[in-house]
Amino acid sequence: MQTYDTIIVGAGYAGLTATRELLKAGKKVILLEARDRVGGRVHTQHFEDGSYVDLGAAWVGPTQDKLYALAKEFAVETFPTYDTGKSTLFYNNKLKHYKGLIPPLPIGSLLSLDMAIKRINKLSKTVDLKSPWNTPDAAYYDSMTLATWMNRQMPFNSAKVMFKLAAEAIWAADPNEISMLHAMFYTKSCRDFDTLMNVKNGAQEERFVGGASLPALRLAETFKEHIRLKSVVRAITQQDNQVIVKGDGFELTASKVIVALPPTLAGRIEYAPIMPANRDQLTQRMPMGTVWKTYAIYDTPFWREAGLNGLSATNEGYVTVTFDNSPKDASKGIMMGFVLGNQAKAFNQLAPEERKASALDTFARFYGEKARKPLKYLDHSWAEEEFTRGCYAGLMPTGAWTSLGKALREPVGNIHWAGTETSDIWNGYIEGAIRSGERVAQEILKS
Numbered sequence: 220m221q222t223y224d225t226i227i228v229g230a231g232y233a234g235l236t237a238t239r240e241l242l243k244a245g246k247k248v249i250l251l252e253a254r255d256r257v258g259g260r261v262h263t264q265h266f267e268d269g270s271y272v273d274l275g276a277a278w279v280g281p282t283q284d285k286l287y288a289l290a291k292e293f294a295v296e297t298f299p300t301y302d303t304g305k306s307t308l309f310y311n312n313k314l315k316h317y318k319g320l321i322p323p324l325p326i327g328s329l330l331s332l333d334m335a336i337k338r339i340n341k342l343s344k345t346v347d348l349k350s351p352w353n354t355p356d357a358a359y360y361d362s363m364t365l366a367t368w369m370n371r372q373m374p375f376n377s378a379k380v381m382f383k384l385a386a387e388a389i390w391a392a393d394p395n396e397i398s399m400l401h402a403m404f405y406t407k408s409c410r411d412f413d414t415l416m417n418v419k420n421g422a423q424e425e426r427f428v429g430g431a432s433l434p435a436l437r438l439a440e441t442f443k444e445h446i447r448l449k450s451v452v453r454a455i456t457q458q459d460n461q462v463i464v465k466g467d468g469f470e471l472t473a474s475k476v477i478v479a480l481p482p483t484l485a486g487r488i489e490y491a492p493i494m495p496a497n498r499d500q501l502t503q504r505m506p507m508g509t510v511w512k513t514y515a516i517y518d519t520p521f522w523r524e525a526g527l528n529g530l531s532a533t534n535e536g537y538v539t540v541t542f543d544n545s546p547k548d549a550s551k552g553i554m555m556g557f558v559l560g561n562q563a564k565a566f567n568q569l570a571p572e573e574r575k576a577s578a579l580d581t582f583a584r585f586y587g588e589k590a591r592k593p594l595k596y597l598d599h600s601w602a603e604e605e606f607t608r609g610c611y612a613g614l615m616p617t618g619a620w621t622s623l624g625k626a627l628r629e630p631v632g633n634i635h636w637a638g639t640e641t642s643d644i645w646n647g648y649i650e651g652a653i654r655s656g657e658r659v660a661q662e663i664l665k666s
C-alpha cells in the first residue's frame with residue numbers, strides 16, 4: 220500500500236492550492252480527483268472555432284488578491300467585463316433601458332431598495348467572520364430567512380422584486396432558502412452587498428482571457444505527477460494514527476487527509492469511525508444552490524451597436540439576468556443568461572428544446588429578434604454534475620450556523636477540511652477556495 224504524508228481529495232482551486240503549499244514544504248502528497256480534469260466548479264469549454272465559455276465561475280474582482288496573484292504568476296490576462304452603454308430592465312410588461320446603477324423604478328421603491336441595501340451592509344458589519352455564531356443577535360438572525368427579513372424591510376413590492384433578483388444572482392438560491400445570518404456573513408465575507416452585485420468595483424469586474432480554468436490548469440501542470448485523475452474517493456478510515464483512503468480500484472494511506480469538497484459531497488464519503496454527530500449533521504444541512512448558465516453565441520456582440528451593455532434583468536421567464544460574455548477582442552458576441560434558484564429548479568424539468576426556446580425568447584425581448592438566431596446555443600446545469608451537485612456553493616439554512624457552524628472547519632482526528640465553503644473571506648468564490656487551501660496547509664504543517 221502506498222503511503223503519503225498527506226492525501227488531498229478534490230482538485231478544485233482549494234485542493235490544488237493545498238497540494239502546492241504542502242509540496243513547497245517538502246511533503247509527500249497525492250491529489251485525488253474524481254473527474255478527468257482539474258478545476259471542479261470552474262470549467263472553461265472550448266469550441267473548434269477558438270471561442271470558449273465558462274460553464275462555471277467566470278469573474279474576478281477587487282480584493283480577490285490571491286486569485287489575481289495566481290493569474291499573474293501563470294501569465295493569465297484579465298480584462299474588464301463589458302459594461303459600456305445602457306442596461307436593460309423588463310418589468311411589469313415594460314422594457315426600459317437606463318444608464319448607471321439605478322433601475323428605472325418609482326422613487327418610493329428606489330428609496331426602499333436603497334435603505335434595504337444600506338441596512339444589510341450595516342448588519343453585515345456586525346458579523347464575526349471567524350465564528351458567525353458569536354455575532355451579536357446571531358440566534359435572532361439565524362432564526363429567519365433572508366426572505367423573511369426582506370418582507371419586513373421593504374414595503375414596496377418592486378423594491379422587493381429587485382432585491383430578490385440581486386439575491387438570486389448572488390446566491391443562486393431563493394431568499395427563502397438562506398438564513399439571514401448566512402446572508403450577513405456572506406455579505407461581509409465579500410466586502411459588502413454592492414461589491415456582490417456590481418460589475419465596476421464589484422465581483423463581476425473582470426474575466427480571464429482564455430477562461431477561468433486557465434490559472435488552475437497551469438498550476439496543476441507544475442505538479443502533474445502528484446495528481447491522480449478519475450480517482451473517486453469512496454471511503455476514509457482512521458486507524459492507528461493513519462488514514463486509509465479507498466476508491467474504485469485504489470487504496471492509499473497517509474498521516475493526514477484533506478477533504479477539499481463542498482460539505483454535502485464530503486458527507487457522501489463513508490467514514491470509519493463515523494463522523495462526530497455535529498459534523499455529520501452539518502453536512503446534512505448545507506445544500507448547494509441551483510443554477511444554469513445559458514449561452515448564445517453570435518457573429519458579433521450586436522447589442523453593443525444599439526448602445527446596450529448586455530446587462531439585463533427581469534422577473535419574468537426562466538433567465539432573469541444576462542451579461543455580455545464576449546471575448547476581449549469581441550471576435551464573437553456571447554450572451555450569457557443565468558437561470559437561478561427556483562427558476563433553475565423548474566428549468567431542470569424542461570426538455571432541451573424548451574430550454575433553448577425560452578432562453579432565446581428572453582434574449583430577443585432584451586436585444587431584438589436578431590437574438591433568436593445564434594450560431595450556437597448551449598446551457599449547463601451544475602445540479603446534474605455528480606461531483607458538484609449544485610452551485611455556486613453550499614448554503615446555510617436557518618439554524619445551521621448557530622447550532623453546527625463550529626463543525627465546518629474543525630479537523631476530525633487526522634482529517635482536515637478545505638473548500639470555498641470553509642473560507643471566512645470570499646466564501647463561495649474562487650478566492651475563498653484558494654484561501655482555504657492555504658489555511659488548511661498551514662493547519663497541517665503546524666499540527
Ligand SMILES: Cc1cc2nc3c(=O)[nH]c(=O)nc-3n(C[C@H](O)[C@H](O)[C@H](O)COP(=O)(O)OP(=O)(O)OC[C@H]3O[C@@H](n4cnc5c(N)ncnc54)[C@H](O)[C@@H]3O)c2cc1C
Binds near residue numbers: 229481601637647
Ligand atoms: C455557475 C457558476 C458560476 C460561478 N461564478 C463564480 C465567479 O464568477 N467567480 C468566482 O470566484 N466564483 C464563482 N463560482 C464559484 C466557484 O466556482 C467556487 O467557489 C470554487 O470553484 C470552489 O472551489 P473548491 O476547490 O472549493 O471546490 P470545487 O471546485 O467544487 O472542487 C472540488 C473537487 O472535488 C472533486 N470531487 C468531488 N467529489 C470527489 C470524490 N468523492 N473524490 C475525489 N474528488 C472529488 C470535484 O470533481 C472537484 O474537482 C461559480 C460557480 C458556478 C458553478
